[in-house]
Structure formats: structure tokens, C-alpha cells
Amino acid sequence: MTISKNDIKEYSATSLAKELNITPQDAFNNLHTLGFIVRKDSTWELTPLGVSKGGTYKHNEKFGRYISWPESVKDYLLEDRLGQSNSDITSTVIGKHFGIPVTRINSILSELGWIKKHPVMGWELTAQGKLFGGVQYKFNTTGAPFVKWPKAILSNKILITNVNETQGEVNKISSDTNHNINEIGFRDKFKAEFRVKDGHYVRSKSETIIDNWLYDSKIIHAYERKLAIEEDLYCDFYIPTEKVYIEFWGSEEESYLARKKKKLEIYKKYNFRLIELTEKDIANIDDILPAKLLDYGIAVE
Structure with a gap:
């Protein structure tokens, strides 16, 4: 319940919970964790710290005695303290x-x-x-x-x-790692031997054109970024600002097409934002890629 007296708002633990979109139990637990209240028998009692924060005892005809809190107590139940639930x-x-x-x-x-x-x-x-x-x-x-x-x-x-990775720890890929999309075999067959403008090493001339185009267009991107999913899947390019993935399909081999099908299923499963490019698109990349990027709110200079 919210009680108004002299234009000063006061809150019970239940009304605090409603304001903060948490359960009443969480509100009591957080107040207890903060040291504002303690449990005695079947009731909650104010501690000296709770009193210093403005907690007082009130009485309601229907619910009996309860503890009232000033609005400032909500600040203690927000991000840092709320996280201790x-x-x-x-x-x-x-x-x-x-x-x-x-x-x-x-x-x-x-x-x-x-x-x-x-x-x-x-x-x-x-x-x-x-x-x-x-x-x-x-x-x-x-x-x-x-x-x-x-x-x-x-x-x-x-x-x-x-x-x-943020802390500088890098895990080497083991040959016995269970990769759903057979990424290791793909990397063994198509070596990253083409150095591009931003220092990446990519696997084909077409990927060189794509990477250099993104760099020249001042679009921040990653190459072969692992997707944030349980499956082991690596995209060709990733634009973190708008969470857009780019896949270049450059082969018609049966094994490659099978890999492509599995990757597309995973992109669809997670509803990821995906741009697909083919060899035909590379020949007209200055027209094709800007239009595809604009579909996801990325404007090219």
C-alpha cells in the first residue's frame, strides 16, 4: 500500500515490490540482505540501520502492524542491491x-x-x-x-x-572438438591466406573484396566471429553495431551446400539478421551490399 502524509510518500515492502516489479518476497529478502530488517518469530523487525534509513512501524486496521519506508529506500533496492536476490x-x-x-x-x-x-x-x-x-x-x-x-x-x-577473450585468454581449437558444421575441415581445405587492408586474413578473393569494401566504407566488422549460441557456428563477417551477419556462398560442391543448408537452419532458428552474398553479387558489390545493409538500418557514406 502507498501512504501519503504531508505530501511525503511512504511504502510498505509490498508496495515497494510493486513499484520495482519484483515479488514481495524478494523485497523482504533484499531489505534483510541490506541489514534493514531481521526476522523474529513470524514477524519482521527493524534494525538500528533500518531505523536510520527512515523505517518506522505503522498500523493498518486490516493488516495490522507493518514497516513503512520512505521513497529513498527504493534506491537501495535497485541495480546493485536488487542483483543480490x-x-x-x-x-x-x-x-x-x-x-x-x-x-x-x-x-x-x-x-x-x-x-x-x-x-x-x-x-x-x-x-x-x-x-x-x-x-x-x-x-x-x-x-x-x-x-x-x-x-x-x-x-x-x-x-x-x-x-x-576480453581478458586476453585464447582457446586453441582442438582437432577432437565436436563441431556441428564441420568447421575444422572447412578451414583445413580453405586456408586463410589473403591479407586484407585491416589486417585480417581471409580465404578467397571474393572475401578480400567484401572485407576491403567494409573497411573502406568505415563499417566496423569482425571476420569469422563465433555466433553467441550453443552450436559451433562461425559467420563470415559480423557487424556488431547492428548485430548483422554476412555470409558469402562461394561454392557449389555437395559438401559445401550441405554445410550451407545447416548454417541457414541455425540462422533461421535464432532469427539472426543475415545478409547473403554470392559471386554474382561481388561483381556489383557497390550496388548490392549498400542496399542489403540499408535494410538493417546501416547507411553507407
């Missing part, structure tokens, strides 16, 4: 777990395509992020969105791999 955590907590600043964690989650930057402030959950248990919340005081994650995210292999 028993069910889920925030990027702040994830950052503390891996020893990385929260700004860098958000950048990693964004690059993975699990969250995206809000136009004004905060972070929004994506459809891909929902697959990994993310839940959208917002700060009551500012309206800025943020995302909470299940604690299991801390052991997610995709996240761990990306954090390790």
Missing part, C-alpha cells in the same frame, strides 16, 4: 564475479546480442537475451531500463568464453 542478478553482479567493470560487461552482453543500448539511457533486453533467461526491469526514479539474469548465467559457456 536469490533468483537473479544484474550486470553489476556479473562484473564483480568476473572482476570486470559493469560498463565492460554491458559491452560484452551487447556484442553477444543479448542486450541493446536504449536511445536515451539504460539497456534493453533483446529476443536473443530472453533465450538465456534475461528479464527486463526499469528504475522507478528515472525510468531507465536494465536487465536481470538468472544466476546460472555465471556458468554460461558463451559468456565465459567472451569474458576470457
Whole structure:
């Protein structure tokens, strides 16, 4: 319930929970974790710290005694503190777990395509992020969105791999690794021997043209980026700003076509934003690729 007295808002734990879009149990647990209340028998009691934060006892004819809190207490239940709940955590907590600043964690989650930057402030959950248990919340005081994650995210292999890469740890590909799309055999057959303008080594003349075109167009891109999914799948090119993947299909061999079919199934499964290019497109890349990029909101200078 929300109580108004002299234009000062006061909140019960239940009304705090409603304001913050969490369960009443989470609100009580968080207040307890903060040291504001303690459990005695079947009731919650204020601690000296809770009193110092403005907690007072009130009485309701229907519900009996309860603890009332000033609006300022909501600040303690937001991102950092809210992340300490028993069910889920925030990027702040994830950052503390891996020893990385929260700004860098958000950048990693964004690059993975699990969250995206809000136009004004905060972070929004994506459809891909929902697959990994993310839940959208917002700060009551500012309206800025943020995302909470299940604690299991801390052991997610995709996240761990990306954090390790950020910290400079590189895993070598083992020949006995189980690759769904037979990536190792493909890489053995088509060596990356063509050096392009940005320093990448690519596997064909056509990929050289694509990479150099992206570089000349000042479009930030990655080459052979592993997709943020459980399956072992590598794209040809990846544009992280708009989460767009580019695949160049350059062969008509039966084994290559089978690989192409499996890759397309996975792109469709996760509803990834995909641009497909063929040899015919390469001959007209200055007309074809800008139009395909514009479909995903990427304008070329």
C-alpha cells in the first residue's frame, strides 16, 4: 500500500515490490540482505540501520502492524542491491564475479546480442537475451531500463568464453572438438591466406573484396566471429553495431551446400539478421551490399 502524509510518500515492502516489479518476497529478502530488517518469530523487525534509513512501524486496521519506508529506500533496492536476490542478478553482479567493470560487461552482453543500448539511457533486453533467461526491469526514479539474469548465467559457456577473450585468454581449437558444421575441415581445405587492408586474413578473393569494401566504407566488422549460441557456428563477417551477419556462398560442391543448408537452419532458428552474398553479387558489390545493409538500418557514406 502507498501512504501519503504531508505530501511525503511512504511504502510498505509490498508496495515497494510493486513499484520495482519484483515479488514481495524478494523485497523482504533484499531489505534483510541490506541489514534493514531481521526476522523474529513470524514477524519482521527493524534494525538500528533500518531505523536510520527512515523505517518506522505503522498500523493498518486490516493488516495490522507493518514497516513503512520512505521513497529513498527504493534506491537501495535497485541495480546493485536488487542483483543480490536469490533468483537473479544484474550486470553489476556479473562484473564483480568476473572482476570486470559493469560498463565492460554491458559491452560484452551487447556484442553477444543479448542486450541493446536504449536511445536515451539504460539497456534493453533483446529476443536473443530472453533465450538465456534475461528479464527486463526499469528504475522507478528515472525510468531507465536494465536487465536481470538468472544466476546460472555465471556458468554460461558463451559468456565465459567472451569474458576470457576480453581478458586476453585464447582457446586453441582442438582437432577432437565436436563441431556441428564441420568447421575444422572447412578451414583445413580453405586456408586463410589473403591479407586484407585491416589486417585480417581471409580465404578467397571474393572475401578480400567484401572485407576491403567494409573497411573502406568505415563499417566496423569482425571476420569469422563465433555466433553467441550453443552450436559451433562461425559467420563470415559480423557487424556488431547492428548485430548483422554476412555470409558469402562461394561454392557449389555437395559438401559445401550441405554445410550451407545447416548454417541457414541455425540462422533461421535464432532469427539472426543475415545478409547473403554470392559471386554474382561481388561483381556489383557497390550496388548490392549498400542496399542489403540499408535494410538493417546501416547507411553507407
